[in-house]
Amino acid sequence: MPIRILRNICLGAADLTYPIHCVVCRRSWHSVVCAQCLDKITHIVPPVCARCGLPTDRHICGTCRTRKFHFEKARSSAVFEGALREAIHALKYRNLKAVADPLIEVMNKAYPFYNYRNSIDMIIPIPVHWSRIVERGFNQSELLARGIARHLSIRLETAMLYKAFKTPHQADLPFEQRLTNVAGSFAVRNAHKLQxxxxxxxxxxxTTGATLDEAARALLEAGASSVVAYTLSRSL
Ligand SMILES: [Zn+2]
Ligand SMILES: [Zn+2]
Structure with a gap:
């Protein structure tokens, strides 16, 4: 097993031994993210761009006036900064699966603003390449999607949309490259269930919306009638 994977597992185990410590501030707490750190999260509330969900006083933001996303609309529960960014990094890069639970709650709490319940048939997580699953042990978006699907009692589809080839991490790339990095990287299987x-x-x-846009394009091309998106956080 590669040393990096072993190190992640060991770090994860160390962080979750009793008493539990908050993965953000390290204080001893009964949950992996403490109440004080959860309070520091900046939730995104209206007014937002009707299309991409960016906080703005305008009906449609500057980006959406010039760029047509394939998803009908996107919404995010909170700003990608501070405590939330730390918690997401702990989930993704320190392999701490338990951090998903408080983050699912952050997403669920934002639902009064963004209720898709009556306008969707299925929930689909943004997939990662299988090699990242081997490395990390899970897909963080699938954990979040599972929580949302349970909350809304809507069918979860985890195998339909998949990553056809590995692409560099979006976070490692400059803005312009992010827009093309994921092009054509998503594929759909069992498309008959999507019609x-x-x-x-x-x-x-x-961040740029490029990943969601490309995934939405793949789903629409495969037969979906519409695609909306909901993310835990939004980079501003
Ligand atoms: Zn804390
Ligand atoms: Zn917009």
Whole structure:
């Protein structure tokens, strides 16, 4: 087993031994993210761009006036900064699966603003390449999507949309390259189950919208009637 994977597992185990410590501030707490750190999260509330969910006083933001996303609309529960960014990094890069639970709660609490319940047929997480699953042990977006699907009692589809080839981490790339990095990297299997269906895509972070856009394009081309997106966080 590669040393990096072993190190992640050991770090994860060390962080979750009793008493539990908050993965953000390290204080001893009964949960992996303490109440004080959860309080520091900046939630995104209206007014937001009707299309991409960016906080703005304008009906449609500057980006969406010039760029047409394939998803109908996207919304995010909180700003990707500070305590939330730390918690997401702990989940993704320190392999701490338990951090997903408080983050799912952050997403669920934002639902009064962004209720998709009556307008979607299935929930689909943004997939990662299988090699990242081997490395990390899980797909963080799938964990979040599972929590949302349970909360809304909507069918979760985890195998339909998949990553056809590995692409560099979006976070490691400059803005321009992010837009093309994921092009054509998503594929759909069992497309007959998607025909005429309305899908809700779930991801952990929205930055340029390129990943959600490309996933939405793949789903629409495969037969979905509409795609909306909901992310835990939004990079502003
Ligand atoms: Zn804390
Ligand atoms: Zn917009």
């Amino acid at each position: 005429g269906k309305r899908a809700l895509l779930i991801d952990d972070v929205m």
